[in-house]
Amino acid sequence: DTAVSQTPKYLVTQMGNDKSIKCEQNLGHDTMYWYKQDSKKFLKIMFSYNNKELIINETVPNRFSPKSPDKAHLNLHINSLELGDSAVYFCASSQGVSGTDTQYFGPGTRLTVL
């Protein structure tokens, strides 16, 4: 059973297009996250939702918009894609927001913008 799943795994698209990445977790967790991992492997938090409420919204271009239809899903929509958006995007979830709550990651979505 997949705990945190993302679709698609690979996404190749042209500059200027709009695309979405979907994330689902079946762990019963209350908190979900989106991370961006650049080519140097540095992980940067983008957004976090707790019980469908946005709790972390880092400095991310407003072309990126998260949407949480329910606690088990957190989707990421990206408008007007740019070359610099090429990266691996990870979804993650945790039981809650305490310091002891472990985050579990999805397999990642490799986005390539041409």
Place this chain on the structure above:
Amino acid sequence: AQKITQTQPGMFVQEKEAVTLDCTYDTSDPSYGLFWYKQPSSGEMIFLIYQGSYDQQNATEGRYSLNFQKARKSANLVISASQLGDSAMYFCAMREAPDSNYQLIWGAGTKLIIKP
């Protein structure tokens, strides 16, 4: 200032040897959690081990153990009897108090290569 420092960008280790991956952290909060993750070449992020700041014992999970030295603010990952499948990037991360919304703060990672 860097809150999580992993000083070894890359390491080569002979198979079956033990490995220590360094991680130092900086926080003034008495309550925090430390995490290690593994990222193999296939790309997924795999949770390995967790250490709480108030935990009296060093965390262990199978071949993984955490050498937690609170006074030195270090949380080194020890892998015993390394295997070829241990070759991967390893990330240390810390979670602090409510003011930071419990964000995970990540180190830059260490690339570990196990030689046969």
